[in-house]
Amino acid sequence: MTEPLLVGTDLFKMYGTTPALRGSSLTVRAGEIVAVMGSSGSGKSTLLHCLAGIVRPDDGTVVYAGRQISAMSDVERSALRRRDFGFVFQFGQLVPELTCVENVALPLRLDGVRRKEAERRSREWLDRLEVGDVAGKLPGQISGGQGQRIAVARALVTEPKVVFADEPTGALDSLNGEKVMQLLGQAARDTGAAVVLVTHEPRVAAYADREVVVRDGASLDLERVA
Amino acid sequence: MSIGHSFLGLLEGRPRHGYDLKRAYDERFSPGRPLHHGQVYATLSRLLKNGLVVVDGLEPGEGPERKRYAVTDAGITDVQSWLSQPEKPEPYLQSVLYTKVVLALMTGRPADEILDVQRTEHLRLMREVTRRKTGGDLAEQLICDHALFHLEADLRWLELTAARLNELAARVRP
Numbered sequence: 001m002t003e004p005l006l007v008g009t010d011l012f013k014m015y016g017t018t019p020a021l022r023g024s025s026l027t028v029r030a031g032e033i034v035a036v037m038g039s040s041g042s043g044k045s046t047l048l049h050c051l052a053g054i055v056r057p058d059d060g061t062v063v064y065a066g067r068q069i070s071a072m073s074d075v076e077r078s079a080l081r082r083r084d085f086g087f088v089f090q091f092g093q094l095v096p097e098l099t100c101v102e103n104v105a106l107p108l109r110l111d112g113v114r115r116k117e118a119e120r121r122s123r124e125w126l127d128r129l130e131v132g133d134v135a136g137k138l139p140g141q142i143s144g145g146q147g148q149r150i151a152v153a154r155a156l157v158t159e160p161k162v163v164f165a166d167e168p169t170g171a172l173d174s175l176n177g178e179k180v181m182q183l184l185g186q187a188a189r190d191t192g193a194a195v196v197l198v199t200h201e202p203r204v205a206a207y208a209d210r211e212v213v214v215r216d217g218a219s220l221d222l223e224r225v226a
Numbered sequence: 227m228s229i230g231h232s233f234l235g236l237l238e239g240r241p242r243h244g245y246d247l248k249r250a251y252d253e254r255f256s257p258g259r260p261l262h263h264g265q266v267y268a269t270l271s272r273l274l275k276n277g278l279v280v281v282d283g284l285e286p287g288e289g290p291e292r293k294r295y296a297v298t299d300a301g302i303t304d305v306q307s308w309l310s311q312p313e314k315p316e317p318y319l320q321s322v323l324y325t326k327v328v329l330a331l332m333t334g335r336p337a338d339e340i341l342d343v344q345r346t347e348h349l350r351l352m353r354e355v356t357r358r359k360t361g362g363d364l365a366e367q368l369i370c371d372h373a374l375f376h377l378e379a380d381l382r383w384l385e386l387t388a389a390r391l392n393e394l395a396a397r398v399r400p
Contacts, residue, residue, distance in 0.1 A: 039385065182360060202381045203374055206352035213345075220342075 005030045005194055006162055008051050011060035013043075013217075020046040021057065022217035026196075028162065033185060033195040035208035036219070043217040044198045045166055051196060052085055052164045053077045065161070082111055086155030086193070088184070090167040092147040094139040094154075100146075101126060101135040104153045111158065125153040129183050145176030152184050159191050166198045174203075181207045229261065229269045234278060234305040237297035241282040244270055244293070257366060270295060278304055323380075327387060331395045341388045345381060352377050 006028040013021040020043045028034055028051075038044040049055035051062055053069045062069040064084070069077060081087075086107075094103045104122035109115065126132045129149040134142045139150070148168060155163050168184065169177030185207045188195045199205050213220045229251070236242065236250050244266050252260040273279040278301035285292045297305075323344060330337040352374060359370035387394070 039389070185360075202349060202352060202378045203356075205349065206356040206374070208353070211346075211349050 002029045002031065004028065005065060006051060006196075007061075007063045008047065008057075009061050009063075011047065011050050011057045011062070013046050013050060013055065013057050015046075019217050021050065021060075023060075024214060024217060024219040025060075026051065026212055026219055028194050028196060030161070030194055031189070031192045032210070033188060033197060033208040035205035035211045036196060036198045036214060037200060037202075037205055037211055038214035039200065042214045044214040046217075047214055047219065048164050048166055048196055048198050052087070052162075053081055082107060083158060084161045086158065086160035086163040088148070088151050088155045088163065088165040088168045090170040092139070092144075092151040094147060094150055096139050099136050099138055100131070100142065100150045103139065103150055104157050107154060107158050122153065122157055125157050126150070128187065129153045143176075145172055145179065148172060148176070148180045149183060152180060152187065156187050156191065156193065160193055163188055163193050163195045164198075165195060167200070168197070169199070169201065169204050177201075177204065228308065229265060230273055230278075231305050231308040233269060233273065234297050234301045235309075237279060237295060238302060238305065241294045241296040243285055243295065247295070254365065257369065273301065277301075323384075324387075327391075327394070328398050331391070331398050337391055337395070338388060341384050341391075345384050348377050348381050348384070352381075 004027045006026075008024065008026045011021045011024045012019075022043075024043060024047050026034070026036070026047060036044045036047060046055065050057045050060075053062065053064075053072070056070055064080065069080070072080065094100075095106065098106070101119055101122050104125055105113075105115070105118035108118035108121060113121075123132065123135055126135050129152055131142075131146050131149045131153070134146055134150075139147055142150070148171075152168070155165075163184070165184065169180050172180060181204055184195070187193075195208070197205070197208055205211055210221075232251055232255055233247055236247055236254075242250070244263075247270075248261050248263070248266045251266075270279065273295075274281070277298060279295045279297055281293045282296035283294045285294055323340075326340055327337045329335075330340050355370050355373050355377070359367050359374070362370065
């Protein structure tokens with residue numbers, strides 16, 4: 001078995017007086033797809049945000065590739081998120097003023113890659129996700145399913161080590177959701193990226209290698225218990 | 227699954243011999259779970275006896291001659307009648323899982339662990355079916371989807387029941 005790539009241990013997080021995480025832990029190994037499941041308000045998205053360095057936990061540690069994320073400066077964490085992590089959210093969160101290919105190229109451009117090279121690599125990813133034909137369109141001119149595939153391309157264009165996907169099919173119908181999951185899973189396996197997949201849909205979780213359940217802010221690895 | 231009706235439908239396209247029928251059935255309707263030869267010939271004997279198929283000819287082969295079967299008008303009427311009748315929806319009102327949960331609560335055992343173990347088993351099977359679906363053609367995908375939607379329904383029931391265990395315990399505990 002490969003070494004752990006990302007390890008969250010005993011994570012606690014309060015929002016005001018409301019506890020979101022109460023001693024949640026999760027280990028992700030290189031190249032594996034882990035589904036994080038749980039009901040609304042269980043803390044699964046907060047867990048993802050802590051693991052990704054978006055939210056700083058009140059207590060506990062997140063270690064990525066041997067380095068403690070919570071000990072990094074904001075600049076270091078931003079660089080880590082840009083280079084090693086990719087993100088897919090429920091509603092794509094594409095920049096409406098940019099074309100699809102410009103949206104995909106954005107993380108590369110922010111990392112200093114020249115426009116021509118960034119767009120060439122972005123077009124490759126658009127073709128891979130079967131949306132090459134909408135490269136020049138604005139997000140408002142494409143369907144929700146296409147938008148999510150653009151978001152997946154944007155998450156993978158930097159060839160990250162970990163992709164964080166928070167309800168990536170939550171706004172899609174069954175058929176489009178399945179397609180997005182197939183493409184995301186295949187692309188992650190091809191590039192060796194690990195995926196932390198937050199979902200409440202069992203059929204989406206079934207694309208993962210294993211499942212972790214978050215209940216009342218604590219995570220349970222049921223498969224290890226069983 | 228009505229093998230007889232499926233055979234009649236397959237024979238509507240053209241007459242076939244037994245082995246050809248078995249192969250078509252296995253490919254289209256039961257991938258991974260092929261029919262036994264005994265089932266094929268028992269079904270054909272019954273269809274013959276009921277006048278729903280006839281022997282249309284004999285095909286010479288390397289071994290014994292093979293009978294070729296054709297559907298009769300009565301057979302076409304029979305398959306039409308079968309197709310037009312809705313299947314009885316399964317109400318699943320005798321759930322073993324429900325019984326296990328109630329018994330656990332009544333006897334002071336941890337019902338939540340029963341639900342968790344079952345949840346893990348369901349999701350393990352869902353992953354297996356999803357892998358099979360991902361590598362399959364459209365027919366395989368549709369068969370797998372049917373299984374996945376049913377498994378998902380069970381999982382939703384497990385989640386709902388887990389959320390209502392305290393309420394259920396208060397009602398069933400002596």
